[in-house]
Amino acid sequence: MxxxxxxxxxxxxxxxxxxxxxxxxxxxxxxxxxxxxxxEIKIVLTGCNGFCAEGPVMLVYPExxxxxxxxxxxxxxxxxxxxxxxxxxxxxxxxxxxxxxSIPTMNDIPFFKHQVLRVLRNKGLIDPESLDEYIARDxxxxxxxxxxxMTSADIIKCIKDSGIRGRGGAxxxxxxxxxxxxxxxxxxxxxxxxxxxxxxxxxMDRSVMEADPHSVIEGMIIxxxxxxxxxxxxxxxxxxxxxxxxxxxxxxxxxERGLLGQNILGSDFSFDLEIYLGAGAFVCGEETxxxxxxxxxxxxxxxxxxxxxxxxxxDKPSVLNNxxxxxxxxxxxxxxxxxxxxxxxxKSTGTKVFALTGxxxxxxxxxxxxxxxxxxxxxxxGGGMKNKKKKFKAVQMGGPSGGCIPESLIDxxxxxxxxxxxxxxxxxxxxxxxxxxxxxVSTAKFxxxxxxxxxxxxxxxxxxxxxxxxxxxxDITEGLGKDGDIERLQDLSRDIIxxxxxxxxxxxxxxxxxxxxxxxxxxxxxxxxxxxxxxxxRKLSSFSIxxxxxxxxxxxxxxxxxxxxxxxxxxxxxxxxxxxxxxxTCYDSCKFGAIKIGPxxxxxxxxxxxKV
Amino acid sequence: xxxxxxxxxxxxxxKQKSTFALREGGYRAKITxxxxxxxxxxGARELMTALLDEIAQAKVEDVITTTSGCAGxxxxxxxxxxxxxxxxxxxYGDLNGxxxxxxxxxxxxxxxxxxxxxxxxxxxxxx
Numbered sequence: 211m212x213x214x215x216x217x218x219x220x221x222x223x224x225x226x227x228x229x230x231x232x233x234x235x236x237x238x239x240x241x242x243x244x245x246x247x248x249x250e251i252k253i254v255l256t257g258c259n260g261f262c263a264e265g266p267v268m269l270v271y272p273e274x275x276x277x278x279x280x281x282x283x284x285x286x287x288x289x290x291x292x293x294x295x296x297x298x299x300x301x302x303x304x305x306x307x308x309x310x311x312s313i314p315t316m317n318d319i320p321f322f323k324h325q326v327l328r329v330l331r332n333k334g335l336i337d338p339e340s341l342d343e344y345i346a347r348d349x350x351x352x353x354x355x356x357x358x359x360m361t362s363a364d365i366i367k368c369i370k371d372s373g374i375r376g377r378g379g380a381x382x383x384x385x386x387x388x389x390x391x392x393x394x395x396x397x398x399x400x401x402x403x404x405x406x407x408x409x410x411x412x413x414m415d416r417s418v419m420e421a422d423p424h425s426v427i428e429g430m431i432i433x434x435x436x437x438x439x440x441x442x443x444x445x446x447x448x449x450x451x452x453x454x455x456x457x458x459x460x461x462x463x464x465x466e467r468g469l470l471g472q473n474i475l476g477s478d479f480s481f482d483l484e485i486y487l488g489a490g491a492f493v494c495g496e497e498t499x500x501x502x503x504x505x506x507x508x509x510x511x512x513x514x515x516x517x518x519x520x521x522x523x524x525d526k527p528s529v530l531n532n533x534x535x536x537x538x539x540x541x542x543x544x545x546x547x548x549x550x551x552x553x554x555x556x557k558s559t560g561t562k563v564f565a566l567t568g569x570x571x572x573x574x575x576x577x578x579x580x581x582x583x584x585x586x587x588x589x590x591x592g593g594g595m596k597n598k599k600k601k602f603k604a605v606q607m608g609g610p611s612g613g614c615i616p617e618s619l620i621d622x623x624x625x626x627x628x629x630x631x632x633x634x635x636x637x638x639x640x641x642x643x644x645x646x647x648x649x650x651v652s653t654a655k656f657x658x659x660x661x662x663x664x665x666x667x668x669x670x671x672x673x674x675x676x677x678x679x680x681x682x683x684x685d686i687t688e689g690l691g692k693d694g695d696i697e698r699l700q701d702l703s704r705d706i707i708x709x710x711x712x713x714x715x716x717x718x719x720x721x722x723x724x725x726x727x728x729x730x731x732x733x734x735x736x737x738x739x740x741x742x743x744x745x746x747x748r749k750l751s752s753f754s755i756x757x758x759x760x761x762x763x764x765x766x767x768x769x770x771x772x773x774x775x776x777x778x779x780x781x782x783x784x785x786x787x788x789x790x791x792x793x794x795t796c797y798d799s800c801k802f803g804a805i806k807i808g809p810x811x812x813x814x815x816x817x818x819x820x821k822v
Numbered sequence: 823x824x825x826x827x828x829x830x831x832x833x834x835x836x837k838q839k840s841t842f843a844l845r846e847g848g849y850r851a852k853i854t855x856x857x858x859x860x861x862x863x864x865g866a867r868e869l870m871t872a873l874l875d876e877i878a879q880a881k882v883e884d885v886i887t888t889t890s891g892c893a894g895x896x897x898x899x900x901x902x903x904x905x906x907x908x909x910x911x912x913x914y915g916d917l918n919g920x921x922x923x924x925x926x927x928x929x930x931x932x933x934x935x936x937x938x939x940x941x942x943x944x945x946x947x948x949x
């Protein structure tokens with residue numbers, strides 16, 4: 211390997227990109243190549259330092275020289291002066307402003323520093339209801355390219371080469387999907403968008419549709435051209451009213467301005483689309499169920515094959531892509547497959563959007579390069595636990611189809627392959643962070659309640675199986691767990707996975723399997739010791755005050771809704787067990803960690819809990 | 823309205839770009855209120871009302887307000903971004919009507935970013 215003698219840190223912030231970073235970077239690369247310097251001088255794209263008004267800006271290391279207002283025309287001169295003759299190019303040198311701001315820059319704040327926005331490139335920047343503002347940010351330029359300069363095969367090749375995989379969760383290569391559909395012969399084909407975001411805790415797609423509806427439409431136009439579709443449908447759940455409103459406005463504007471309808475942008479390509487409102491059934495996120503739902507039938511999956519690429523909506527070849535996938539098609543076409551692959555890993559290219567929620571400080575929407583360590587997302591971007599005193603326990607990824615990743619695996623890189631190895635799935639991007647006060651059996655139960663509710667009922671293993679598993683989990687959390695329950699849950703899980711038709715049933719047991727895999731001791735303590743160590747399951751916990759730690763501050767005494775705590779100043783407090791309802795309020799109110807969670811007390815005369 | 827051609831796209835892009843960069847649009851400052859579902863739920867409309875009121879009271883014509891989607895840091899909503907010509911954008915968080923009025927006076931009219939409410943300066947990495 212050649213020795214790198216200089217690093218050129220070019221700002222890739224929105225401001226600098228808009229004022230020309232990509233063009234200057236390409237010109238620099240070419241000039242360095244021409245002068246034979248390409249091997250020793252490396253160009254690196256970095257985050258914004260707040261010099262947007264002077265952009266594009268570039269920092270040259272190791273000298274630490276700062277250049278501003280770079281233009282393509284100045285590049286040859288700059289390279290000659292600085293890198294051949296070895297003296298700073300005066301003309302573009304940055305001049306220090308008189309007063310420096312003390313507000314942190316993007317690079318100072320981990321939440322912003324680690325993010326790269328491709329899907330969310332217009333996030334918070336444009337007015338989502340303005341077509342002109344979308345166009346100002348390169349909007350519909352990719353569609354123009356695709357419609358006038360590219361064949362269907364060109365588009366498919368570009369998307370295939372980029373390596374982008376479906377962001378809905380399964381990670382099927384998008385280019386391949388398009389290729390299958392493009393090869394199907396039919397008088398009518400459909401380009402569909404899946405906006406039926408249903409995972410608890412996930413809100414990526416909603417945010418994209420709300421903040422940048424045109425990015426989805428542009429992706430659909432390009433996809434439609436690739437597969438030869440003339441009609442499209444965006445399937446959105448009705449409980450996203452703002453997203454629906456903004457999408458509809460975007461569609462209306464596009465029709466009026468000739469970006470949808472006959473002969474788009476004066477080309478010979480015609481495509482129109484409409485919104486279909488879903489009623490919020492989780493199963494309708496499954497592609498065949500979604501298509502049936504659009505047809506006006508009850509949303510239920512059907513066996514595949516035939517795959518939708520051959521027989522989809524109205525039995526015509528159809529492609530269904532996720533919102534997040536479609537939103538990044540335009541930049542791939544515009545900047546090329548190689549650009550897309552500059553981020554991510556070999557098999558998981560590009561970026562992924564995550565919705566961070568739960569016990570985490572920075573609840574929000576983030577976009578990061580694939581392959582970033584999970585730890586960086588949780589601790590740097592997410593800012594760690596909301597309650598600093600609590601320890602991180604696990605992060606749930608992939609919603610009801612996914613699983614929990616425990617603390618011990620927090621250093622894995624976030625890619626499709628690495629996440630699957632943990633028993634979770636990448637999913638659509640919901641990340642629910644849980645601290646040490648979380649009961650993992652209750653967590654599994656929460657997701658099973660969801661899937662048992664949302665099972666469409668077509669396959670018995672899913673319909674009845676999820677119900678049986680939910681009952682078992684409920685028993686365990688109520689002190690009625692039995693020896694062998696864990697094994698029975700695992701057996702049942704395997705059967706449901708093997709015999710269900712669609713993704714819902716095939717993945718519904720994942721939350722159980724993954725919590726058993728990493729937190730079997732918690733299941734065991736629930737079943738054998740009648741002890742929910744997090745103090746969440748009321749029937750399996752008792753609370754007591756450790757005298758040595760109690761400062762007699764009275765916080766718990768005031769917080770207790772049952773008046774079950776007695777004590778006075780300077781005298782350690784005490785909980786009257788007969789009155790305690792295990793609501794956990796005292797535990798949360800104590801600043802000194804004096805409240806201890808113990809196993810259930812057998813306070814009634816009935817058969818001891820759990821003995822069957 | 824006329825159907826767009828590719829040339830029109832380029833023209834719109836150039837024209838709008840100047841407004842974005844606040845170069846030739848005739849505006850000196852732009853305030854973006856982030857109005858995704860999270861922002862609205864946290865009270866973004868109150869910011870908008872307060873801003874429009876302040877602009878009317880101050881009788882300034884070179885300041886525009888606009889809305890946009892979620893700024894990403896939902897935990898700190900309502901948020902707003904203030905951009906003054908030839909200065910990097912400044913994002914503010916945890917706002918309310920009174921705070922945005924203060925920001926309007928200090929930063930937009932006075933030209934001095936209000937450090938106590940500012941989250942970050944600069945723009946996000948997008949390429």
